[in-house]
Amino acid sequence: MNAATALSKGAATRELILARALEIADAKGIDALTIGTLADAAGMSKSGVFAHFGSREELQLAVLDAAARGFTDEVFVPAVRERRGLPRLRAILQGWKRRTLRYGESRACPIGAAAIEFDDRPGPIRDRVLGHLIHLRKEIARAVAMAVEQGHVRADIDPDQIAFEVHGLVLAFQFELKLFGIERAVLRVEAAISRMLDALALARPEPVSD
Amino acid sequence: MNAATALSKGAATRELILARALEIADAKGIDALTIGTLADAAGMSKSGVFAHFGSREELQLAVLDAAARGFTDEVFVPAVRERRGLPRLRAILQGWKRRTLRYGESRACPIGAAAIEFDDRPGPIRDRVLGHLIHLRKEIARAVAMAVEQGHVRADIDPDQIAFEVHGLVLAFQFELKLFGIERAVLRVEAAISRMLDALALARPEPVSD
DNA sequence: AAATAAAACGCACGGTCGTGCTATTATGCA
DNA sequence: TGCATAATAGCACGACCGTGCGTTTTATTT
Incomplete structure (x- = not known):
């Protein structure tokens, strides 16, 4: 056995279970992820699956973390290959858009969905999701702040405010996908993104009165 | 019995049940609204509640419609007292913000939540939510279009695009409430709203190059 | 007031859920 | 190869779910 697969049997099937669990959570949401369903998907017994996590909640936390790792790998990791500042920010937005599109018209990002499903249930899951x-928000704000440092963006903008609005854009994008389909949603989000990036790079909102 | 309460016994308790159901859906989401819980909240038996709706799905649809009526009453109805154009648009946004605030930091608009909970479950509920x-989106776009007609807003903007972005703003607002609390969320959304309304009313994005 | 209709209840069924407990099988090390 | 240990299966429990049915209580009409 080579180094990459140097896992005990238990750890290996745990990974297999987690992969299936992520598929289910992606497709049906995190609280449609039940132990029985997951056991069927993994070709195991309920108690076999259960033993790996000790509780349903522990399973859900593990899936949440896996989803977050997936987001980082798919969005942030490729983006850091771009130059700091606007190029990297643009890459993040493109990656985020691409990932959102992969969920299609009838599913949602499992973390965002969990944030809403658990917003009224205090506990470890809500805490982890938040x-x-x-x-995520901090990373966006950081990318914006870098763009300011690089002189790509006006110095009087608040990175956190931009992160807030970018987040809103992606959320609206997800809803637009469901409401009006892919083509229209892509047009809208790209119009909004370029409008926002333009506004960031412009000299001042009212150059005449300067 | 006067005219306002001229309801048969059945219709009256149906309204009572619906009111309790709306409270539960507001607080816990539409699929935490179970018949047993609702029966307890209404001080009735499960079968008594059940008989009024015939199925759980029919109950959920009724609650969804009630929530939509509530939104209209709370946001759109007061807004039509304002003058067409920007004042009315502003009133809609204020009303929406106020309503969102009422849900506090740890609950979500039941319709928005249902849209996410049911995005992967085709059927009558998903259709009704969408x-x-x-x-809602059409009403926003209509208000923007009126503002264009009234000359309050540049003629080259697309009302549907603005409706899209406004929706995103409110969604981001809801998340901000959960993530960072009320004060900060209010500051952010008001900054974003006034920035957007300013952009609508301004002459052109780049007046110098005209 | 009696008769008819509507409303609510009590109860049970079949299903799924999470979770323990015990037995069995497979794994990894001496 | 044999043995300790980890991994998985089997099974049952209690809780909650939606839903149907028969009965009983409450409203409405004659």
Whole structure:
């Protein structure tokens, strides 16, 4: 056995289970992820699956973390190959758009969905979800701040405010996908993104009165 | 019995049940609205509640419609007292913000939540939710179009695009409430709203190059 | 007031859920 | 190869779900 697969049997099937769990959570949402369904999908017994996590909640937390890792790998990791500043910010937005599109017209990002499903249920899951979302927002704000440092963007803008509005754009994009289909949603989000990036790069909102 | 309460016993308790159901759906989401819980909240038996709707799905549809009526009453109805154009658009946004705030930091608009919970479950509920959302978006776009007609807003903007972005703003607002609390969320959304309304009213994005 | 209709209840059924407990099988090390 | 240990299966429990049915209570009409 080589180094990459140097896993004990238990750890290996745990990964297999987690992969199936991620598929289910992607497709049906995190609280449609039941132990029985997951056991069927993994070709195991309920108690076999259960033993790997100890509780349903622990399973859900593991899936949440896996989803967050997937987001990082798919959106942030490729983006850091771009130059700091606007190019990298643009890459993040493109990656995010691409990932959102992969969910299609009738599914949602599992973390965003979990944030809404659990917003009224205090506990570890809600905390974990909010933690991931806060991290996401910070990364966006960081990319904007870098763009300011690089002189790509006006110095008087607030990176956190832009992160807020970018987040809203992606959320609206998800809804537009469901409401009016892919083509229209892509047009809208790209119009909004370029409008926003233009506004960031412009000299001042009212150059005449300067 | 006077005219306002001229309801048969059945219709009256149906309204009572619906009111309790709306409370539950507001607080816990539409699929935490179970017949047993609702029966307890209404002080009735499960079968008593059940008989009024014939199925759980029919109950959920009724609650969805009630929530949409509530939104209209709370947001659109007061807004039509304002003058057409920007004042009315502003009133809609304020009303929407106020309503969103009422849900606080740890609950979501039941229709928006249902849109996400049911995005992967085709059927009458999903259709109804999307119908309400499309209606909402059309109303926003209509208000923007009126503002164009009144000359309050540049003629080259697309009302549907603005409706898209406004929707995103409110969604981001809801998340901001959960992530960072009320004060910060209010500051952000008001900054974003006034920035957007300013952009609508301004002459052109690049007046110097004209 | 009696008769008819509507409304609500009590109860049970079949289903799924998460979770323990015990037995069995497979794995990895001496 | 044999043995300790980890991994999985089997099974049952209690809770909750939606839903149907027969009965009983409450409203409405004659």
